[in-house]
Amino acid sequence: MTTICVDAMGGDRPSEVVLEGIAQALAADVELEVLVAGNSEVVEPFCAQHERARALLTTEVIGMEEHPADAVRSKKDSSIVRGCAAVRAGEADGFFSAGSTGAIFAAATLGIGRIRGIKRPCIASSVPGTSGRRTVFCDMGANADVRPEMIVQFARMGRAYSRVTLGVDDPKVALLSNGSEETKGSEAVVELHGVLAEAAASEGWFVGNAEGTDILAGNFDVIVTDGFTGNVAVKTLEGTSKFIMGELKKAVNASPKAALGSLLLKSSLKEIAAGLSGDAYGGAMLLGVKSPVIIGHGATSAEAVKNATLVCASAVRGELVNKIALDVAGA
Amino acid sequence: MTTICVDAMGGDRPSEVVLEGIAQALAADVELEVLVAGNSEVVEPFCAQHERARALLTTEVIGMEEHPADAVRSKKDSSIVRGCAAVRAGEADGFFSAGSTGAIFAAATLGIGRIRGIKRPCIASSVPGTSGRRTVFCDMGANADVRPEMIVQFARMGRAYSRVTLGVDDPKVALLSNGSEETKGSEAVVELHGVLAEAAASEGWFVGNAEGTDILAGNFDVIVTDGFTGNVAVKTLEGTSKFIMGELKKAVNASPKAALGSLLLKSSLKEIAAGLSGDAYGGAMLLGVKSPVIIGHGATSAEAVKNATLVCASAVRGELVNKIALDVAGA
Numbered sequence: 001m002t003t004i005c006v007d008a009m010g011g012d013r014p015s016e017v018v019l020e021g022i023a024q025a026l027a028a029d030v031e032l033e034v035l036v037a038g039n040s041e042v043v044e045p046f047c048a049q050h051e052r053a054r055a056l057l058t059t060e061v062i063g064m065e066e067h068p069a070d071a072v073r074s075k076k077d078s079s080i081v082r083g084c085a086a087v088r089a090g091e092a093d094g095f096f097s098a099g100s101t102g103a104i105f106a107a108a109t110l111g112i113g114r115i116r117g118i119k120r121p122c123i124a125s126s127v128p129g130t131s132g133r134r135t136v137f138c139d140m141g142a143n144a145d146v147r148p149e150m151i152v153q154f155a156r157m158g159r160a161y162s163r164v165t166l167g168v169d170d171p172k173v174a175l176l177s178n179g180s181e182e183t184k185g186s187e188a189v190v191e192l193h194g195v196l197a198e199a200a201a202s203e204g205w206f207v208g209n210a211e212g213t214d215i216l217a218g219n220f221d222v223i224v225t226d227g228f229t230g231n232v233a234v235k236t237l238e239g240t241s242k243f244i245m246g247e248l249k250k251a252v253n254a255s256p257k258a259a260l261g262s263l264l265l266k267s268s269l270k271e272i273a274a275g276l277s278g279d280a281y282g283g284a285m286l287l288g289v290k291s292p293v294i295i296g297h298g299a300t301s302a303e304a305v306k307n308a309t310l311v312c313a314s315a316v317r318g319e320l321v322n323k324i325a326l327d328v329a330g331a
Numbered sequence: 332m333t334t335i336c337v338d339a340m341g342g343d344r345p346s347e348v349v350l351e352g353i354a355q356a357l358a359a360d361v362e363l364e365v366l367v368a369g370n371s372e373v374v375e376p377f378c379a380q381h382e383r384a385r386a387l388l389t390t391e392v393i394g395m396e397e398h399p400a401d402a403v404r405s406k407k408d409s410s411i412v413r414g415c416a417a418v419r420a421g422e423a424d425g426f427f428s429a430g431s432t433g434a435i436f437a438a439a440t441l442g443i444g445r446i447r448g449i450k451r452p453c454i455a456s457s458v459p460g461t462s463g464r465r466t467v468f469c470d471m472g473a474n475a476d477v478r479p480e481m482i483v484q485f486a487r488m489g490r491a492y493s494r495v496t497l498g499v500d501d502p503k504v505a506l507l508s509n510g511s512e513e514t515k516g517s518e519a520v521v522e523l524h525g526v527l528a529e530a531a532a533s534e535g536w537f538v539g540n541a542e543g544t545d546i547l548a549g550n551f552d553v554i555v556t557d558g559f560t561g562n563v564a565v566k567t568l569e570g571t572s573k574f575i576m577g578e579l580k581k582a583v584n585a586s587p588k589a590a591l592g593s594l595l596l597k598s599s600l601k602e603i604a605a606g607l608s609g610d611a612y613g614g615a616m617l618l619g620v621k622s623p624v625i626i627g628h629g630a631t632s633a634e635a636v637k638n639a640t641l642v643c644a645s646a647v648r649g650e651l652v653n654k655i656a657l658d659v660a661g662a
Contacts, residue, residue: 128574129574130573130574130577130578144509144515144516177559178475178559179562185475186557187476189559212565212566212568212569213573215567215570215571216570217573225563226517228560231509231542232507232542232556232564233564233567234543235543236543236546236564236568236571237543237567238543238544239546239548240567241575243459243460243461243547243607244572244575244603246461247602247603247606248596251596257595260592260595261591261597261599262592262595262596264589264592265579265596266592268579268589271578271582272579275578276575
């Protein structure tokens with residue numbers, strides 16, 4: 001049995017959406033047990049009805065807009081803090097929440113703890129690519145400033161993530177920059193390029209710079225960047241997808257011909273938007289802590305919760321944390 | 332008469348595309364004269380047939396992949412270098428090229444010269460937004476590292492550009508960051524936030540941080556950032572648009588229903604892609620040099636060349652350069 005703790009209170013959607021996702025995950029994986037964290041009125045009726053669901057009763061909820069570190073410090077009985085504590089105590093093997101990214105990051109770093117040798121955890125996700133290959137992208141926002149030794153660890157963690165979740169044998173890593181030549185970049189990024197080239201010299205996994213156009217092209221296994229640039233890139237991607245879908249909706253309202261076209265393309269458009277939202281993989285993975293932690297979209301869906309829970313369980317079974325620990329120790 | 336020098340050799344497309352765009356611009360604006368820079372076999376037949384077209388005969392071409400500064404130094408008789416020289420000499424009031432961004436930047440900065448007081452020119456473009464409002468975005472890639480005094484000038488130049496090309500009375504400026512709170516950002520960006528807030532304190536045009544999702548939302552008149560982040564954001568936007576259009580094409584190939592839907596949506600999809608490519612405004616404007624300079628996409632179209640030439644002429648007539656000079660002098 002693999003036990004994943006799922007936060008029933010996290011995100012902007014009602015708890016029913018999360019519970020529905022948990023039910024789907026339990027149905028899909030008979031080796032899965034879920035520790036459901038949340039208020040008793042939400043959690044208890046659900047656990048009474050589902051065999052492999054156990055309740056972790058909590059009384060507080062950390063809101064999406066609260067200051068992460070303050071909230072984690074003051075709300076000791078919140079579903080996020082208690083969920084991470086349950087993982088640390090061995091009551092669960094991994095944690096999933098669609099709550100505040102900052103709060104989950106803080107609670108997991110403090111509560112579950114970093115893997116020995118890891119300077120700072122980072123946030124990674126795999127995005128689809130035109131070529132058909134998925135690309136692991138990190139850091140998506142946890143560390144606005146990175147020191148050179150951190151980017152090398154992000155690269156190694158991204159490689160481990162690519163191996164375990166995508167099955168890539170020897171993932172190649174590129175550094176996000178403003179041009180493909182190695183001389184391109186801000187002063188800081190040119191320095192990171194040198195540090196990555198040196199770290200990977202004998203192992204051959206660093207292949208140079210990637211550009212913004214590469215993120216969804218499927219040209220690289222892993223693209224690393226600092227959390228500031230990563231956050232801007234991911235939110236630009238999200239904003240562009242929203243813009244295009246919004247403009248299509250406007251076109252539909254303006255013309256019956258476009259309306260019919262859109263109706264016929266509906267499932268394709270939905271699929272593309274879902275692929276970009278990361279729902280197929282349930283969210284972003286926090287890499288560098290001692291157990292797999294997945295951070296979902298605030299605006300999550302039952303499907304995303306199901307996938308996140310299953311991906312979290314498969315990261316446990318694939319020994320993602322051990323692989324990261326070995327990679328970092330071997331460095 | 333307003334005279335714009337247009338580079339007939341720039342870009343990845345054949346010169347005929349550029350010439351067709353010039354012809355359309357001349358037809359659309361009877362107060363426009365075009366100085367057509369390029370090889371004699373390209374330029375002379377065209378100028379013989381068009382009344383307000385004059386030839387600027389050159390013998391060299393700077394390729395898209397050449398090192399910008401080296402190429403500008405060594406190819407003195409290239410269409411880009413000679414075009415900028417013609418502007419400096421007063422033979423034209425503005426310059427448009429769809430050639431190498433770096434080469435145009437270098438040739439214009441050296442050949443036309445910076446406006447007095449401007450530390451570094453920047454590249455700006457206006458992008459569409461879901462709300463219907465266009466947002467001026469700069470720096471799109473000219474300066475990978477920015478010092479605090481540069482970001483204030485970028486903001487002032489972006490405001491002048493918004494006033495002249497979009498007619499916004501008192502444009503508000505936001506700083507691109509990884510969160511809306513003023514404490515969000517890398518250390519460097521938090522510092523830029525403070526500098527912008529101070530510079531705008533008595534004038535009230537700085538409204539705080541924007542995020543990647545704001546770029547195409549139409550939430551701000553101007554969004555400023557360093558050229559590294561700006562380049563990554565614009566290329567991510569471009570890559571996301573390409574990805575979505577590519578996935579739609581795949582869907583079309585997989586199902587006759589989707590194929591019909593796509594056919595019915597064709598003009599809407601084309602319009603959205605064109606809006607995002609900047610073709611409606613012809614390209615990006617180089618702000619901070621003594622005459623309006625527009626940099627087009629390498630993969631330009633006749634429509635984009637036409638629009639760029641007309642926008643360049645309207646920037647001349649709207650006295651964009653004087654407005655920037657006054658704004659910077661007044662600071």
